[in-house]
Amino acid sequence: MEQQPTTQLRMTGNRQVVLEVLRSTKSHPTAQDVFMSARDLQPQIGFATVYRTLDWLVQHGLAQEVYRDKDGAAHYDANVARHDHAICNRCGKILDVEAPLHALAYAIIERASGFRIDWHATEFSGLCAACADE
Amino acid sequence: MEQQPTTQLRMTGNRQVVLEVLRSTKSHPTAQDVFMSARDLQPQIGFATVYRTLDWLVQHGLAQEVYRDKDGAAHYDANVARHDHAICNRCGKILDVEAPLHALAYAIIERASGFRIDWHATEFSGLCAACADE
DNA sequence: CTCCTTGCAAATGCTTTGCATTTAT
DNA sequence: ATAAATGCAAAGCATTTGCAAGGAG
Numbered sequence: 177m178e179q180q181p182t183t184q185l186r187m188t189g190n191r192q193v194v195l196e197v198l199r200s201t202k203s204h205p206t207a208q209d210v211f212m213s214a215r216d217l218q219p220q221i222g223f224a225t226v227y228r229t230l231d232w233l234v235q236h237g238l239a240q241e242v243y244r245d246k247d248g249a250a251h252y253d254a255n256v257a258r259h260d261h262a263i264c265n266r267c268g269k270i271l272d273v274e275a276p277l278h279a280l281a282y283a284i285i286e287r288a289s290g291f292r293i294d295w296h297a298t299e300f301s302g303l304c305a306a307c308a309d310e
Numbered sequence: 311m312e313q314q315p316t317t318q319l320r321m322t323g324n325r326q327v328v329l330e331v332l333r334s335t336k337s338h339p340t341a342q343d344v345f346m347s348a349r350d351l352q353p354q355i356g357f358a359t360v361y362r363t364l365d366w367l368v369q370h371g372l373a374q375e376v377y378r379d380k381d382g383a384a385h386y387d388a389n390v391a392r393h394d395h396a397i398c399n400r401c402g403k404i405l406d407v408e409a410p411l412h413a414l415a416y417a418i419i420e421r422a423s424g425f426r427i428d429w430h431a432t433e434f435s436g437l438c439a440a441c442a443d444e
Numbered sequence: 445c446t447c448c449t450t451g452c453a454a455a456t457g458c459t460t461t462g463c464a465t466t467t468a469t
Numbered sequence: 470a471t472a473a474a475t476g477c478a479a480a481g482c483a484t485t486t487g488c489a490a491g492g493a494g
Binding site: 248250 | 396412428430
């Protein structure tokens with residue numbers, strides 16, 4: 177008999193809180209950001225748990241790591257669909273955008289390099305609307 | 311009288327060595343990689359100097375930081391032209407590619423978001439030819 | 445001579461890990 | 470009951486910084 181895959185998904189209180197924090201924002205928080213928000217709902221939570229939980233969420237397809245900033249801090253997103261980001265050089269804000277990179281591009285690059293592509297992410301940089309206005 | 315900008319460019323021995331190391335490879339080395347190669351040519355060089363020099367090269371348009379890996383380590387490239395990368399999920403190799411993202415895309419995204427784009431980089435992931443063959 | 449660069453070591457910041465305890469199923 | 474999750478503190482890396490000494494112009 178096969179083991180039910182759902183048996184593997186232990187959705188504990190901490191995990192619910194972390195996922196809830198991640199789903200309640202579009203700001204692409206770092207692990208530290210998530211930790212601080214999670215602590216408001218779950219005061220005894222430790223930061224190691226947040227790191228482990230974020231890894232777990234990524235491993236189980238409930239979140240993705242979308243960006244690493246200049247400090248090397250990873251930024252997370254509960255939106256697991258493939259999409260791209262525009263990062264403001266002044267304020268650091270991360271906007272979701274969709275780069276119109278045609279699927280044909282995969283074939284072109286694969287033929288030229290032999291690389292088998294299964295994912296891509298485009299990162300735009302410049303100034304967000306608010307910073308460009310100043 | 312204006313100060314000549316060339317006066318600012320002190321190309322010291324260390325800087326020449328670091329730039330030479332960077333220009334002699336297409337492997338997109340980390341700062342630690344550059345440090346180890348540089349030490350072969352310049353035994354007394356310290357790693358802090360390599361970090362400072364890489365920053366300096368980037369600041370002066372002689373190199374760019376192209377990628378941050380899972381460990382948060384920055385990878386550098388002496389090729390300062392805009393180009394994209396394909397990173398193998400198995401061996402970690404970084405290939406140069408050119409994503410055919412049309413300039414029109416900038417206008418579309420700028421109109422939709424108000425973001426003023428001045429750069430972009432696309433990161434592909436999957437398997438390189440060697441790893442895909444196994 | 446003066447400012448910039450360098451080497452060393454210590455400090456920093458993000459993240460991971462060991463271990464004993466608690467918790468979900 | 471049993472295997473996994475948690476909290477805490479300590480350890481790990483990549484990177485940065487303070488400072489005194491060395492080097493370029």
